[in-house]
Amino acid sequence: MSQDPGYNFAYLDENTKRMIRRTLLKAVAIPGHQVPFGAREMPLPYGWGTGGIQVTAAILGPRDVLKVIDQGADDTTNAVSIRRFFHRVAGVATTTRTPEASIIQTRHRIPEQPLTERQILVYQVPMPEPLFKLEPRLAETKRMHALADYGLMHVKLYEDIARHGHVSAAYSYPVMVEERYLMSPSPIPAFDNPKMHRMAALQLFGAGREKKIYAVPPYTAVRSLDFEDHPFRPHRAEGCCALCGSTTSYLDEVVTDDRGGRMFVCSDTDYCEERQANTKEQAA
Amino acid sequence: MIRPGFTDPVKESQSCFRAVLEAMSRPGRIQEAGTQEAGGGLTPPEGLHPATAAVLLTLADAETPLWQDAGAGVAEWLRFHAGCPLVAAPEEAAFLLATGAPPALETLELGSEEEPQAGATLILQVAALEAAPGLILEGPGIAQRHELRVSGLPAGFWAARARLRPLFPRGLDLILCAGTRLAALPRTTRVTEG
Structure with missing residues (x-):
């Protein structure tokens, strides 16, 4: 078109x-x-x-x-x-x-x-x-970036570890x-x-x-960002994709009924379809 | 007579911009711009190479004060096609076009610690650009190292550029043009003369 x-x-x-x-x-x-x-x-x-x-x-x-x-x-x-x-x-x-x-x-x-x-x-x-939740004033965060003053973020991560035993951010993890x-x-x-x-x-x-x-x-x-004694550990759901069997891709949890049934599937649909097509080809 | 600009400004400025973006993302890799292949191409005014003219039409407009040393013909061409304000003082310019020796780098707008993006872009028209031993480039955008040979820059230019390095994130970004070729060196690129 x-x-x-x-x-x-x-x-x-x-x-x-x-x-x-x-x-x-x-x-x-x-x-x-x-x-x-x-x-x-x-x-x-x-x-x-x-x-x-x-x-x-x-x-x-x-x-x-x-x-x-x-x-x-x-x-x-x-x-x-x-x-x-x-x-x-x-x-x-x-x-x-x-x-x-x-x-x-x-x-x-x-x-x-x-x-x-x-x-x-x-x-x-x-x-x-990235500092928005710790310092809402943009004029202030601008200065912190200018000075590369990121102590506030390290304190936040430290407090996470002190409270939960690990960094609680599963997404938007600062870099x-x-x-x-x-x-x-x-x-x-x-x-x-x-x-x-x-x-x-x-x-x-x-x-x-x-x-x-x-x-x-x-x-x-x-x-x-991490600490020497608490290295960065990306989280991935335990299990494999119910459709393509991938054990390395990022998984979405899908609730399948109202009796607690659930399954994990790849969040990347193209990757998942590609793998399913390859499996079919090999089986044929 | 003012020479014509882009025949298809939308498509030609897009393809030129992608060349500049690619050049800025992969410092020292040579890109093509201002070529005839995109349906017509432009006719640069006397004193400008096709790549230089294409970069100027792609990036300059009424919001970008520009300093240039290419003469009255180029000034008239820029005023007509880009409509950019032409300034006499290099330190007031957001874009600088140097066909000869550029003004002293440390006197140019380098941005501030809080707003380093205000640092100027220096467009240097040089005699030749080749992917050959000459300069060794390292930094973001470069997997290991890139090699670039630049002919026609005044002696001491790279030393003067290196003196701005401690000021990072303040600094200048360079776009080098020769013929229909261009390469770019953002302020993060470390240059060793090999």
Whole structure:
């Protein structure tokens, strides 16, 4: 399908794209630093991925192949509507297959399959400020980032360990980028944090409501905060996927009836389908 | 006569931006920009290479004060196509276009500790860019090390750039252009002259 002629290519006007593009370049040049940008109103409410959509719109070209995932799934409302949006306003090819995509916009997951140098991962970010729950004043957190003063976050993690015996954050687990900036990885599960470390693909983060863009260039050090005697341990549900049998992927727990029945399935639907198809092929 | 800009500004600025983004994400890797293949391409004014002209049209507009040393013809072309304010003082510029020796780096806008993104972008038009031994680059965006040969920069440029390094996150980001090639060096890239 060609694009809807009622809109500029990829919805945004050219001035807005240029502004976002300049912001993206500075974000890449200062890994992990949140750069403010003039987020526009989009034809969907804040909190539905307006930041990610604006970043995608600014980088997207006619030859790109777009994949959109929401919690790992290609077929949930948010993913389907964003994919259709770009298909309509930019006429780009879309896919659900991770290796075929050149741009992957994601809400709260990193695909299981390792990404390559030819790909760009765009995160939808609800709250870009990792210190927000500890210090609500943005003027103050800005200064803390300037001074790399992250003691507050270490105290929070320490208090978690003192109270619960472990760090209680299972998602949005704070990371240090190049040992300089404390960064929120967006609400991906802590399980996905290690994938950010020295990833071959460029990672871009867009927060529409909070009007911030940040980035992690390829092959950049991303370390989840921890302590020597309490090393970072990503959590994964005990068990294997009920559909494909994977013992290494991130699992969602699905309640199947009202008598306590439940099963675990891969959160990454493309990875799971791929594995099921391979098993069938081998059996045939 | 003012030379024409992009024939298809939407598509051409997008493909040029992706080249710059790729260059900035993988410092020292050479990208192509301003080529004829994207349906027409642009005709750079006298004194500018195709890549330099494409980068300027892609990034500069009314919001970006620009300093340049390429002469009145280029100034007129930029004013018409990009509409960017042209400033005489290098320290006031968000973008600088240097076809000759760039202004002293430490006098340029480097941003502040709280807002390092205000640091300027220096677009350097050089004689040649090659993926060959010359400079050894290390830092974010580089798996091990990248090699880049840059011809036509004044002696002492890399030493002057290295002196800004302790100021990080403040600093300057470089876009190097030659012919239809470009490469970028964000402030995080460590350069060794090999």
